[in-house]
Amino acid sequence: MFQANVTSAVALMDAAEEQICTNCGSIVLTSSLAATVPAPRAEAYCIAKAALECLARNRALRYAPDGVRVNVIQPGTLDTPAFRRSATASGRTGEEHREALAAKHFVH
Secondary structure, three states, rough: OOHHHHHHHHHHHHHHHHHHHHOEEEEEEEEEHOOOOOOHHHHHHHHHHHHHHHHHHHHHHHHHHOEEEEEEOOOOOOOOOHHHHHHHHOOOOOOHHHHHHHHOOOOO
């Protein structure tokens, strides 16, 4: 989980650093609500996404002098195979699971 979410992002940013910093690029990382809202059955995922957001804040400070922006998006819940497995594991129907997750979403 950590490699897929954090280590890979570090490797990609490191590989592209010279090009991005030379051309005032922008980096957008995809996180999850799980980075800020605990989900006990998805602890590793939550930790990885929180680490990804911390990485983004650190890289934003590192790249700012070169005019590079680093942003993180947290898309809402999507009906994916992982969502369906999560619903099944929770003992809820897809609609019940969607409603339970929607209650955790908020708009700033």
